[in-house]
Amino acid sequence: MKVEVFKLSIPFLIYPESEWTDSWAVHLYVKVSKGDVVGWGETLVAGSGIIGAYSSVIEELISPVISKFNLESPWDVENILEKLMFTAGTCGVVTGAISSVEMALWDLRAKELGTSVANLLGGKIRDQIPVYASLPRYSRVQDVIEATKKALEKGFSVVKLHQPPGNVLEAVKEIRERIGNEVKLALDLNAPFDLKEARVFVEKVNRYEIEWVEEPIWPPNDYYSLEKLCRISPVPVAAGENEYTLHGFRNLLEAGVSYLQPDVAKIGGVSKMMKVIDLASSYNVRVAPHDRPDSSPLASVHTLHIASARPEVQVVEYTLGEYPADLFHDAPLVRGGKATVPDGKGIGMTIKEEMIKNYPLTPSLRILKFSDLEGKFKENG
Ligand SMILES: [Mg+2]
Structure with missing residues (x-):
């Protein structure tokens, strides 16, 4: 090997x-x-x-x-x-x-x-998996509106925003005023708030019909505060992309989250994912796997195979972007808010290895200003 x-x-x-x-x-x-x-x-x-x-x-x-x-x-x-x-x-x-x-x-x-991988996991019960368009973060609310319109044009009915606390409410309000209620909205906050701030936020955002609020509290494994929030929140709470152990996922379930969001490319792979789905199932909680919404479909395709064999998976996070066609053959098709699980052996998608040389890693400092880091430090030069 x-x-x-x-x-x-x-x-x-x-x-x-x-x-x-x-x-x-x-x-x-x-x-x-x-x-x-x-x-x-x-x-x-x-x-x-x-x-x-x-x-x-x-x-x-x-x-x-x-x-x-x-x-x-x-x-x-x-x-x-x-x-x-x-x-x-x-x-x-x-x-x-x-x-x-x-x-x-x-x-x-x-x-x-x-x-196929799906067959190894028990066999496909469906070929098409509901997916939602996970938008990247935008500085300008105007860009959030444009991206949401684009998602609707592409057939998505659910869109998730990654806007920071500074403009997420404005973005939601603008979407509801300019696009309306035809789009279902989820909000990924990336862990910015303490319990008090999170309570205020869910009360304020509730009027806009939100599918879920994701990782509202810092740190994301503050199960104590999360439980307090879940008890009173009028909006469903989602979490799990920063959990890795079965005990951690169980803590989230005990805290009362409405959606569990394990990531196959973070927790240890497919077999761990199957265990997490079993666990969520025992709490009757929906699984909405996390997937980084960029231009790489590899982990996403593994997730789609799992979802095709497991009815507990309600919806999968997905990109609004494009995949480079020279690198991936048979990447999933998305139509009407559903991704088709690639047919064929294994995951049914081929990486064209000879093309990898066209995508060399370029060294640079890459950091995500999550939590409350937005605008907290300035870059030199
Ligand atoms: Mg997230």
Whole structure:
């Protein structure tokens, strides 16, 4: 078994262009090979600037361990690698690094068996998965309006904004006044508020018919405050993209979230995702998987295969942007707010490896000003 890491900069192709374009251009792919059969997976490079930390874990530990101990089962890989690295944490870089390798092993195994990943997970119960358009952050509310109109034109009926506390209410108000109620709106706040501020926010935004408010509270694992908010919030609360362990997901469920949002490229891959879906199911809570909405479809396609086999998945986060056609063959089609799960063996999508050289990683400081960092520090030069 051979494990290869690819570090890429894939431009985030979206109009209107967002201030997150550059931050969301960093990607880490893994290819595992066994003879002529290959599988592909993706790690979500959180924080964007620390891709070397993820690649180092894969190249210096995961790859040699897999060959030395002949670990080929994705279930084993997730479980054993977490135990091997738990003193470095059961989250973040550790589970992110495991994710791409684990995913690639599912793709590889399905191809070896001549079937799809969805079939390995129990079989497709649907070919088309409801998806929502996840917009990047915009400085100008006018751009949010343009992007929302574009999403509707493309057939999406649900749009999620990533606006900061400074202009999210204005953006929602403008959408309702200028576009109306035909679009369903979710708001991703990226953890800016304390409990008191979050309470004020949900009360204010309630009049605009919001599907969910996502990660309203800092820090996102302040389950105590989250529970207090969930109890009184008139708007459903969603969270989970910054959880990594089953215990963490259970804490969110106990806090009373209405949507659980695990990310297959962060938590440790497909097998962990299946466990999280089982857990959510036991609480009768809907699963709305997180997916970074940029121009890379690899983790998204894995998520679609899971969603096609699991009815508990209600809706999947999706890009409004475009995928580079020279790099991806058979990327999912989106029509009428639904993404078609690619047919074929494995994940049914081919990465044109010879094209990867066209997307070399360009070094630069890439940071996302999440939480309440918006406007907090100025850049020199
Ligand atoms: Mg989010």
